[in-house]
Every structure is written in C-alpha cells, then in structure tokens.
Amino acid sequence: MHEDDSGVTKKRTLQLPSMSVPLSSHEMGEVELSCLAYAKMYLHASQFPRCSVNGLLLSSSAAGGAVCITDCVPLLHTHLSLAPITQLALTQVDVWCSQTQQRIVGYYQANACASDSSPTPCALKIAEKIFEQCNNAVLLMIDGEKMFPGCRVPPIVMYERKDARWALKDKHTIMLRQWEETCSIVNQLFSSGDQALLVDFDSHLDDITKDWTNQKLNAKIMELVSPANGNV
C-alpha cells in the first residue's frame, strides 16, 4: 500500500463498529463461509483462469464471536500489486459496506500459478490493512489444484493473524455449511450461463455501467439456495 515519505500511513477514515470484544471469551477463531461468498469467489477465479484474482470478504453480522463471511466483492484480475486501483477499490467497498451494514472481514486471492497457493507479498499487505480495522480478519487463498469436479474438499486455505504473523488456520475451525448443496449451486450457475454475470472491480472500471456489487447475480444465487436452510 502507499505510504508517503512523511512516514504517515494513510488510514481509511470511516468508523467501523467497535472491535473491542476480546477474542478469548468467545469461540476461538471459528469462521463460517456462506454459499454466496464461496460461489462468487469460485466464479471469479474461474472467469480468469490464467490470471491472479483477488477480492474482499464481507460480513453482515455483528462483531465478536465467530467470523461469518456472508458475502464477497471480487476486485481485480490484472496487476494486483499496483496500489492506486486497490486503494480505490478498498475505499469504495468501505463506503458501500457502511451503507449496507456490512464490514470487511477478510481478503481472498487465487494465484495465476495454480500449483502455488501461498500468499504473495501483496496479499499479506492488504490483509494487514484489513487487520488494522478488524482484529479477527482472515486471509483466504484459493487452491487452484483442488478446483476440479468431484473434489471432496473445498479448494481453500485460510490464514489468521497469530503472534504478529499470518498462520495457517486449523481446518476444523472453518465451517462451510451444506458443502454439497453449495457445489451443486455453483454447477447450476455454470450450466445456466449465469456465471458470466459476475462483475469484478476491474471490469467495472472498463465499463462503469457494470455493477461491482453484483446485485443481479446475488439474487440468482439466493434463489438457488433452498429456503429451508435459512442462511447458508
């Protein structure tokens, strides 16, 4: 991120809800990932298979306790390590979150080189920025090698902040409710061609009539999520 040489780091000014609840008095580091968030991340990575892609993870639930990732905003598929557009996107998403009662709780990235799912310096930098505002922020890397049909395991690797570094999260603290249903929803999106509806911030800048908040796609996905399951 950009730091001018007066040594002052530019912080985003928006006030986020108080994060002062101590982690130790709640379920240690449990993270829930909704179908909506997972589906859009997966679609984003699939839309640009030869590129590195990234995005932000959002939560509409209150701070404290388990982290519930309820949505995501796909950001870039070109030159992830360049500052201006990243800064711009972070600011715009921040504003949108405050308008829609959501918070930025994490960051995801899929590397162009599918066999390497380790966080890049750029990923760590952005995750740090998010951690400054959210003390149980997560960093999610998409594991390209596991993105094949019939794979029984979600293709994700999660990191959390521990002892001043980003450490691998225990798989058992990551909950993906209704995994089979989520997979089937993703497949349905591909067969109906709706996966092409996904807009990331980069695409929005190429054509600003495109909606990076993906209202249309969100509606389609929520239609597919069976009502009996409540919030998946």
Add this chain to the structure above:
Amino acid sequence: MSSISELYDVSWEEMRDKLRKWREENYRNSEQIVDVGEELINEHASKLGDDIWIIYEQVMIAALDCSRDDLAWSCLQELKRQFPDSHRVKRLAGMRLEALERYEDANKLYDSILQDDPTNTAARKRKISILRAQGKSSEAIRELNEYLEHGLSDELTTTTLSCSYAKAAFCLEELMMTNPHNHLYCEQYAEVKYTQGGLENLELARKYFAQALKLNNRNMRALFGLYMSASHIAASPKVSAKVKKDNVKYAAWATSQISRAYQMAGRGKKENKCSVKAVEEMLESMQITMS
C-alpha cells in the same frame, strides 16, 4: 452412470452447439467441456463433420485443466493423425507436456516451432510462461525484451511486475517511446510510479495519468489515478503553496469528471444506485483523508 444426454435430455446437436458457444465466448468451464465433449466424441463423432477437429482441441485443453491426461492424449492423437505437420497441434502437444511439468520437453517442441517460424508468438508466449512458472523471472524478461515488437507487451508488464516495480517502469518507458499514442501504457506507467511512492513519483504519476486522459478521456483508471495522485500531492507538507493550489485544482477537475461519468452511467439503471452513491461518498471521504 447415465450419459449427459440422458441426464439433461439434450440431443447431440444441442451438446455440439453448447460447446461452440463456450468456445466462442471463451468460457473456461473445463469440467463441463470435458463431460459434454467426451460424450460427443465417443458417441457422435461421425455426425460432427469437420467440427470434430476444433472440438478435439477444445476438449483436449479442458482435459488438461481437469488432469484427464487419458482424454487429452487421445484427443491429441486424433489431431496428430489428421494434421501431422501442424504447428498448432505441436503447440497443443507442448501444453500437455507443460501440464505434466515436463518443461524441457515442452521447450524443445516450442523451439522446433520457432525454428520453422520465428514469428510464431503463441510458441514464444508458452516459452515465457514456462519460465515464469519455474520462477525464472529475469530469463523470462530477457526473452520478452527480444520480442517487444511482436506484440507481447502485456506479458512483459505482468512478468516484470512480478520482478520489481523499477524494472516494470523501465519496460513501460520503452513501450511508451515506441507507442506514444497508447493510453494504456501511460496509465500503467503512472500506476507503477504511484505504487513506488514518494513525492517525485507521485508527481510523475499525476502527469502520466493526465497524459493517458489526453489520449483517451474515457479511461476511468486514469481519471481516478489523477484524482488520487493530485490529492496526495496537495496534502503533502513538503510542497509549495502554488503546487498545492494547482493540485487541488487538478483533483477538483477529476472529481467533477468522475461524478459526471457516473451520473451518465447511472441514468435509468436502478441497480447502479449503489455505485453512484458510493462514488459520491467515496470522493467525499477521500477528500477528508487527503486534506
């Protein structure tokens, strides 16, 4: 296990048309391509006519994505049989070797293509992506530098950025010299300078964002970039009052252009309300941060 045609009640023609749609619109839904394509090839090959060759190619590439080397191999064999001397098929064979991480063998194949046809950019691109996959960034850059004129500039920027901002800036400077009317190079150069940070780089960034806008006044990245760099400069304690005043003006101009662009985009579109409102608030909040 039932077939696709049974499961989804589709005819072979519909399957063939789906494959064509995915091909033309560049979808990379490899699992589906493999499912549909494999059945089409196994059950209906004779009906496909000349379409079958491009289908073999499409299915082969999808099969590599899904680690179905058996399928990739059989498609490749059919293509080799039909087009024994084709560079295009050779390139596909190279892609298969890459998927198996047999990089030396893949390179040999690409080199043989380039011996026959030194202008074959597809083969060059694959060689460069192998070097990148192996983490040999400096060698990749060396290869790229030799073929700047052959239109590989996107690869160049991506590769050099993975190396260092300074190298990326250097490459972009050369590209701007030989392509002075290309607004994308100006804008990318400005982004690199902005990222490198520091007052001098910010001023360069602002100049090049402005230049990009002169070449294409619809480049939104350049518009936002101009706004952000001018605002940062104006906020810096190191600049003179005049410089501050000038940059405040640039930023204000950029703001009005951005607002106007979003207003035009949002006309009559309900779903864009979020974005337009968000932009207005964002510009406001950035102003507070920068001042």
